[in-house]
Amino acid sequence: MTVFDDFKRLKAQGFPQILVIFGEAEDMVEELKRQFLAAVDFDPADLSQAYYDLNAGNSDLALEDLESLPFFSDSRLVILENLVNLTTAKKNVLDEKQLKRFANFLEAPSETTQLVLILHGKLDSRLKIVKKLKAEASFLEAIALKNQELIQYFNQSTTLSRPVLTRIAEKSNDRFSIMKQNIDLVETYASGREVTVDDVEKVVPKSLQDNIFALTDLIFKGKIAEARDLVHDLTLQGEDLIKILAILTNSYRLYLQVKLFQEKGWAENQQVSVLKMHPYPVKLANQLVRSLSVKSLKKGLLDLIQLDFDIKNSKADKAYLFDVTLIRLTLKKI
Template identity: 30%
Template sequence: MIAEWKKIEKKQFAPIYLIIGTEDYIINETKKRLVANILDTEDTDFNYANFDLDETAIEQVIEEAETIPFFGDRRLIVASNPSFLTTEKTKSKIEHRTARFEDYLNEPVDYSILVIIARVEKLDERKKLTKLLKKQATIVDAKRPNDAELRKWIQSAIKNNDFSMEIPAIERLMELTGGQLTTAMNELDKLMLYKLESREISVADVESLVVRSLEQNIFLLLDKMIALDISGALSIYYDLLKQKEEPIKILALIASQFRLLTQIKLLEKQGFSQQQVAQKLKVHPFRVKIGARQAKSFSYEQLTATLERLAEMDFEMKTGYGDKAQRLEWFLFSLQDQRVK
C-alpha cells in the first residue's frame, strides 16, 4: 500500500496533494480514500468539488478551496488535467491566472484539502510554478508498476482480503492483463467474488475467468504457433472470427507483434536489457518480456521474412485478392515452417 494511504486512513491529512502518473487504479483509490476519510456522507454534496482544469480556470478552483465548509469541518477540492504545468499541447482555451494559485500554495487554508491530479509521466520541471507545487504538496506517485511492484500489489490485495493465490496463478493473471495494474486489480476483484467460499484462487480459475483482450489473444495465438499447437492456434483464431473480429484487424495485430519481436531481437543483439528495450521502444515492459520469450524461437532473418509476408497479405486483403479469413488461416498453418529448427 502507498504510504500516504495509511496516513489518510489515520486522518493525517496534508493540505495539498499532487498525484502524478497514468495509473488509474492508484489515482481512483487515492480519491476514494480521501473522500471516505475527509467527508461525512451527509455533507459530501456541500463540501466536495471536482474540476477539470481544461474547462475551469485555476483561480476558480482556489476560490472554491477558500470557501468555508458547510456543516462539516473540511472541504475536499479535486482538480485534474493541469496542462499549464506540462509540456503537452491542449485544445483548451482556458487562460489560467496562476498568481492566486502561487499565493495559495505558499499559504493554504486549514479547512480545505486541495488535490491536483496530473495524468502524465512528469510535469514541466522548468516552470517555477511546478517547482513550488512539488515543494509544497504531498506527492502521490501513480506511475505504472514494474513486474515486481505489480506482483506486490496483487499479493497485498490477496492478503488484505484473506485469500490465497499460488504464484503461477499470480503470474498468469499478470500475463493475461498485460502488466496493467488497473486491469489486474479489476480482474482480481472478480476472481475473489467468484471464489468467496473457498478463498483460494488457482491457475485454472484465472484461465477460465479473466477476460482476454484482443491483443492478449494474439499473444496467446503466437505462443500456440511457436509450440506447434496448430489446433490451439486455429481454435483461438476461429473464436476471434466468431466474436466478429475482422481478419484484416487480426492480421494488423499479428504484424504489430512480429514487428515488436524483430525490434526486440535487434536491440538484444546490441546488448540492451529488456528494461532498456521497453524505454527505447516506448512500450510496456510486460509486452517486451513476452515478446523476448517469443522472439527466441525465430532468427532475425525469419522475423523479417515473416513481416514481408504479412505486408504482402495485407496488400492482398485490402485489394480483394482471395478470401480474407482463409488467407490468414493458411498463414497460421505455414508459420511453423518459419521457426528455428
C-alpha cells in the same frame, strides 16, 4: 517501494496541506483518488469538503471555495481535479487571471484549507507555478506497477494464493485496472471457496498476448485453417492487424533468442535474467521452440519484418498481405 507505500506513509502521518496526485498511468491515478476519498471519508454533503472537476467549467466557484475560510468547521478540504494548466496537455481550464488567483493561494495558503490536486498526465516542470507547487506540496506520482509489485500489492489485499495472482497478472498483461477486474471475476466465480489456477483459466478472458502464443503454436504445428480462423476472430473482436503483427514479430524475436539460449544450454532462469522479462512468456517460448531450428525462426522473423515494411509502404491490402505471410509461415517445412 511503490506509490501505494508512499500513500500509506502519508496517510499514517496525516495528509499534508497540499497534496498532488498525478501521473500518466490513468488506472493508477484513479485508484489513488479512490483510496484518498475513502481515507478522508469524503461526503459531497459535508460542507467542510468540496470536490471540483475543472473540466466541467466551474473554475470560478472552485477558486472561491479555495480562497474562502471554513464556515461550519475548523478546516476545509478542497479537491481540484483536471487542472490541466499544470500538465503538458495543450489545454487550459483556468485563464490567466484565474491562474494568478491560484498562484496567490500557493504563495500564502490558508492554514485552515487543505488542497488536493488530481492531475491526469505529466506535470509541466518548465512552468513557474509548477516549480512553486513543487516547493510547497507533497506528490504521489502514479507509475504503473511492475509484475512483481502488482502481485505483491494484491497479495496484501486479497486471500488469493500467489500462483493464482501470478496467472491473473499474466492474463491481465500486468495492467492494474484489468487485474483488479479479473480478481473480482474469479472471486465471484469461486463463490467463497478457494480460487484455483484452473478457475483463472476458465473464467479470465485470454489476453491478446495469450492469443498470439496460441497463434504461433498453430503456425509451428502447420495448422493453417485454425491459424487463419484465430486471426479472423481477433479482428472481429476489434484487434488491429498492425498490432497483431507487432506482437507476433516480437514473439518471433523472443523465440529466436530463446532457441539460441537453448543451444547454449542455458536454464530458463538464466534466460529470464538476461532478457529482463516475466518468466511466463520465457517458459512458453522454451516449450514452443524445442523442436524448431534457428534457421526457420530467423526466416520467420525476416518474413514478418518484410510484411511490416510492405504494409507500411501500401503495396497491397494489409489483410491480404497478412494472410499470405501467415500461409507462408504455417505451410513451410521446419
